Amino acid sequence: MSEKERRYLQQLAKKVLAGKASEEERLFLEEYYNVFEKQAGIEQELTREELESLQQSVRERIHHRMDVYEMHHRPVFRSWRRLSVAASFLLMAGITLWWVFRKQPDAGVAQQGPVITDVLPGGNKATLTLDDGSTIVLDEMKKDSLVQQGSMQVSKSADGLLIYSVAAHPASAEAVVYNTVTTPRGGQYRVALPDGTRVWLNAASSIRFPTRFIQDQRNVSIAGEVYFEVAHKPTQPFVVTTGTTTVQVLGTHFNIKAYPDEGIMKTTLAEGSVKIVHAGKTAVLKPSEQLQAGGALFKVVPHVDVDAELAWKNGMFYFKNDDIEAVMKQVQRWYNIDVQYNGAIPAKQFTGTIPRSVTLSELMEMLSFYDDMKCIIKGNTIIIQR
Template identity: 40%
Template sequence: MNEERFKTLFEQYLNDSILSDELLELQEAIQDERYEALLDDLLKNAFKESAFADVNEEARQTVFSAIKSRISHQEDAGQKNKGNKRLIPYRWLSGVAALVFVALGTGWFFVRNHHSRQKENTYAHIIKPGVNKATLTLANGKKIVLTDDLHGQLASEAGVKISKTKQGEIIYTVAADGGSDERSLQYNTLTTKKSEQFQVILPDGSHVWLDAVSSLKYPLTFKGNERKVELTGQGYFEVSHNATMPFIVKTTKTEVQVLGTHFNISAYDDDQIDKTTLLEGSVRVRSNGVTALLMPGDQAISDKRGHLTVTKIDVDQEIAWKNGLFDFRRAGIEEIMIKASRWYDINVKYEGKIPDTKLIGKVSRNVDISGLLEILQFEGIKLRVEGKNVIVTN
């Protein structure tokens, strides 16, 4: 076998397109020391994907060993499916997104190559990922459903033009003449449901991204000594600097005050905590009379009793949703399924004891839910799909 043949077989293995006799051929080559360096190079190439950027060398080596072992000990496909393609137990995610997934305690890693073909969905009901969509409620009560297809001027209120760009942003253009008092007393609310996300450029130029099941209430224009908005759910903020007019985000548990900075707030009503994560600048977080000043890399957590704590974290994990990823770090099944339910608009039910499996991994939010569920099943999580209901069982 030459190196080109080895590369072809390895690519077919990643793509779930390898035949039983080809798998045997690859297994034999894996045992040959002449191909050891080539295999390492091929695996390293898989880690050039952006989703693998923060995987350390120790983890890479563990992945290499796991894949080598998995190929070497792969069950002979020819015994059961002679001459046919088979889905090997590696359970590659459908879709085109790169992925690393680690199940703690088992040592198995999932590595997805972006060239892989999309395999047939194994679920009767294909549950698609979320889309750019939201509902804008104007001050007069009128509701406008925003989608990617809708762009141009949406409305005009109190001298403020509201428009949507082809890039999917709502923009407020404030008239230069009069009406400022009236505008500051009129509010718009941007709301996303399950399986929706959207973004808005506020009248002061601040940029806000809204995750699924979230809402942002804000005035048509900011007037006075502060810029105050109200948030439920999750939002990422890039606030325009204004030293004379602090920007304030109010949630049910906290109040975050900034001058100009980048930060993320997660404040879902059904979560036990609010999380404020700072990427750039500085913010002041206030909860139940307690105040904390955050520096980049800090996260403030406010619980339902009003306790406020600050820790250093990996900020990339907190804004992974904005960048199109689920990023799990020792996540339990309940945490994973809560996020999945918001993004895929599913109902999650549990029968019996909830599994205590902890998982680490990155999954693209652009793939059908089948990919995520297949990984969970491979890790021993029993579940079934009935329409838009996902039932986790013992």
């Protein structure tokens, strides 16, 4: 921490205690203090009574913000609430510092290199490939427009959900046809399958499925990262195939991450139960467990942070002790960019959350502030150097 930053924190603490700080200043101090309360900075030049008063004020306001947040969100996101509201990770404090001192030109924060251009975050983009090979660009498809496939109608809702619904009773001889929804890098999409199952596709992902589930199993295949909320049908198990792995469920919520460049397939269970078969090995997951498989690896990890695994679905980047290469894999997919490293790759590990709605230059400026990297954007390429 620079001397100017330390002095600013001390002045801000006294301003908060005097009741003269703005809401933005109070929120910043809460987030910073909650992470760095054992470090020198705020504590210096404060009396013991002032420090205790500040501690109590910060805790009360954080708890109040948690309570307000909980009133508007389902319990399943409880641990996610504590991440985002209490700001308990280092990167969040780094991001907040970046934001505050960016607004103060005299704070002495160095510029991180010229931004040649900028890249907007990803959005709802996907292609629907019909059984006959024809394609429909879904982000260009008008809402409420219909595509007829035998007895099935395919429509797009106002909020970008692709919906399969029965338009008429199918004839017994009607053939089962398959559709594929594919998201590009920089895209995501939601699909309501014919059985009512809801599917979220992350960037660079796909799902292939029949327009009617008429067999004793509901079979789909995926690539990339997909989250499922499976419609409960006890007599018709739902089976997901990705590579050589199959996941079988009756009705449950789970996430599968199976990008080829990751090397490891991860299945994380949020609700219900799933049976996973991979390379002749079998495991049954309980909620909050994760199966990791790849090569000789086949391991069940108990008590994973499900909300963190689903951060992408809820509009957030989530990093936990991730090096810059792991971070940039997420960034590459979401912003549809390439990465170039000049010199040694930074060894810093990142932990924290960032909204996926920020532009690429904003994201890289946050990371640069935290790790003192220089990030230059040229066209669709990020150049990272020390």
